[in-house]
Amino acid sequence: MELVYTGKTKDVYALEDGNCLLKFKDDVTGENGVFDPGANTVGLQIEGAGKAGLRLTKYFFEKINALGIPTHYIDADLEAGTMKVKKATPFGQGLEVICRYRAVGSFLRRYGKYAQDGQPLDAFVEVTLKDDDRNDPPITEDALDMLGILSQDEYKVLKELTQKIAGIIKEELTQRGMELYDIKFEFGRIGDDKQIALIDEISGGNMRAYKDGRRVEPLELEELMR
């Protein structure tokens, strides 16, 4: 089993059957010890964070797979903290796709002249480049197409999948008394037909959720979803 990539919160191994194994770590993105799903640095380590994130990821991916939405998920081993996934090719050197139901975070930092803090947004989808050096810049459909990262047809699929998946997760959170403010996903191309599929993870660290007017931290969210 060969280590092929060391990420901020996961390591990736190549399996002999052509699939990949993701090993979840206890690192959490944030700055100065405060969790921030939009941050590019590991801000803190929390014991058990990896397995709790995997448990929620497993739960959501199995639900999404069952609904016929393409993902890279095959199965997960909660004891080992690993997830077996299909090999995926990222778009360009990686994109993040964000779905927003409330104006917070980087949306508000950019568009605060036109949006109030916490203002409802209608499943607004935006794409950012994974580029730590340039602070994950937002990018338009036209620019993605022109730079050869994603065609306009693929963008439509990506946006539709994003809203569909975010809607499923929002509903799950609602059932547990939480409100989903925003969530970020990664997508890639899978298999010979290069189908667009959800990849990476869906843990508390990927989303902002609120309960009774208070931000729910990732581990608490994962606990509330058990």
Added chain:
Amino acid sequence: MELVYTGKTKDVYALEDGNCLLKFKDDVTGENGVFDPGANTVGLQIEGAGKAGLRLTKYFFEKINALGIPTHYIDADLEAGTMKVKKATPFGQGLEVICRYRAVGSFLRRYGKYAQDGQPLDAFVEVTLKDDDRNDPPITEDALDMLGILSQDEYKVLKELTQKIAGIIKEELTQRGMELYDIKFEFGRIGDDKQIALIDEISGGNMRAYKDGRRVEPLELEELMR
């Protein structure tokens, strides 16, 4: 004649006939004495810059008007340094619409992971919010629509007009041995039917042009276009 707005490079007066008068100033945007069309500060003052900018603006607007493309331009008085225009309503609190033929400036700062310095771009259009406090953030078609700044139909018109007008100016520069790298415009709504029209100015300060591998500064560009 009432002063209604003091801009970085122009003052705006309301005329009694319902139109507006723009008075061009000798201020040029830039930082530390170096011209930069993307800058939000006045970097230097150059005697005659206002009138030279007005002369080029008059030239381009008359050409564009003659081609039946809607603009706010009525006429100009080169001696007085003023331009008479129709009253226009901006989109939101103001947008800048950029058309790019080469990857330079803020495009390269954002997308340098995918683009080479000076790489040709196919009349790429992007929109930024006029918001000095937030460094003129780029904004997508979807966000413009959702924030009530511009509908998706209006965006299509805006993009088409931008590419058409930029093409006219690029051709004019080509005829004088220059290459247009990028240009920024402002648009607004004019008249009772709220027609989308080109507003503001088109001077050397709105564009980046090169000649014989060297950047052409605004005043030099205005001189070459006489």
